[in-house]
Amino acid sequence: MAIVSSKPSNPSDDRNDRPATAAATTTTDPQADPTLLTASETDADRDPAQPDETLRPQSLADYTGQKDLKAVLEIAIGAAKARSESLDHILLYGPPGLGKTTMALILATEMNVGCKITTAPALERPRDIVGLLVNLQPGDILFIDEIHRLNRVAEEILYPAMEDRRIDVTIGKGSSARTRSIALEPFTLVGATTKAGSLTAPLRARFGLVQRLRFYEVDELTAIVTRTAALLETPIDADGSAEIARRSRGTPRIANRLLKRVRDYSQVKVDGTITLEIARTALELFEVDPMGLDWTDRRLLSMAIEQFNGGPVGLETLAAATGEDAQTIEEVYEPYLLQIGYLARTHRGRVATPSAWRHLGYTPPIAPAQKSQLSLTLDPDSSTSNPIDEVN
Ligand SMILES: Nc1ncnc2c1ncn2[C@@H]1O[C@H](COP(=O)(O)OP(=O)(O)OP(=O)(O)O)[C@@H](O)[C@H]1O
Ligand SMILES: [Mg+2]
DSSP states (O other), X not given: OOOEEOOOSSGXXXXXXXXXXXHHXXXXXXXXXXXXXXXXXXXXXXXXXXXXXXXXXXXXXXXXXXXXXXXXXXXXHHHHHHTTOOOOOEEEEOSTTSSHHHHHHHHHHHHTOOEEEEEGGGOOSXXXXXXXXXXXXXXXXXXXXXXXXXXXXXXXXXXXXXXXXXXXXXXXXGGGOEEEEEEOOOOXXXXXXXXXXXXXXXXXXXXXXXXXXXXXXXXXXHHHHHHHHHHTTOXXXXXXXXXXXXXXXXXXXXXXXXXXXXXXXXXXXXXXXXXXXXHHHHHHHTTOOTTSOOHHHHHHHHHHXXXXXXXXXXXXXXXXXHTOOHHHIIIIIHHHHHHTTSEEXXXXXXXXXXXXXXXXXXXXXXXXXXXXXXXXXXXXXXXXXXXXXXXX
16 A cells, blocks of 8 residues: 655654655555556656655755746745645646656645655555545645546545545444544645546645646756756766756656766766766767657657658557557657647647657658648649649
8 A cells, every 4th residue: 555654753853854755655556556657757767776756856945947836835835834724735737757746745844744645546445545534643745646546436535525624434334324524634635647637627626726837948957957966976067967958858857867877878988077978979879869859759750750641640549559558648758749849639639740750850741721822932823733742
């Protein structure tokens, strides 16, 4: 069962305890949740020799980027503290690796409260969630990862817990069954999801704050790479950090992962400071291209281009053609390709955009509107010649 209590026994040890708390989150049983993330996002990133947890920022001030989110949360924290209340329930959503779990742990640190961490697929039976809720200490944060995967029974237990701080349990069976209300301590539910759209409306409506995490800018990722390199005691110069940042798909987890791979390369091949040249050579070796696309990204796009003439192609068809899981494509690969404008979503399916064609070395087809424009420009009198052939 993937439930971890992090409430420190001595409140003064709270901050010191936090990294250990965070480390405990990775004990989540992968068997209980085989689709938590793709292998590329978990195993490779969570290097056992250097657990991700030691790299997590511990305070809001240390948390790079996400300015809007931080501004909103700073106000919420300040107001809750001033009123000596617990924070309102918060839903954090966005693609994997952008810092949702990190932020939940920081919220607990900033509020100086305990944090219980679980993931929705671990809350299979009603007693799982009931046990968690009744054991919360005043002000605790309950962090539920992948909250869109909560089952209906667990959700219905959460509704009154979130709204009225009580749960209703049925005792006994048949005609002697009675419903009893159990009062709960004030608590904050922090939910994280990569698919906010899959949350049911009643659950979503019970969060006081619904916040999206966005992809990071290159300068923000450069700062993150520099910070991680210092924690790993790896010498790197500014251009080296920026090169890794540019190829990190706007995602801190990927930035940290690429840094570790470049560090390996640098250690073995040159044994010196990571420079632009070293970062570039190493990342090319690991097949991470200048836009940060890896082998799978390129395969998805080239499949759409070669087999479906750029699309539209349905998600399931694309999944079958590439051998990738549809959910993984949708949650892990697609968001960044949409963000950089290499993929577009239409009601008929996914379309590889002209920038994607060009990035992969293909010549994009000319759209019908452009064709007629060209035909007018190149040969205004002729209705039979085909100027497109000349252009192509
Ligand atoms: N703002 C940030 N500043 C510095 N490092 C960060 C930041 N956000 C995330 N990281 C780093 O990226 C890693 C991944 O972050 P985190 O686990 O919080 O992502 P997540 O959004 O919860 O991902 P998932 O959806 O996969 O659970 C962390 O270990 C941390 O080191
Ligand atoms: Mg997480």
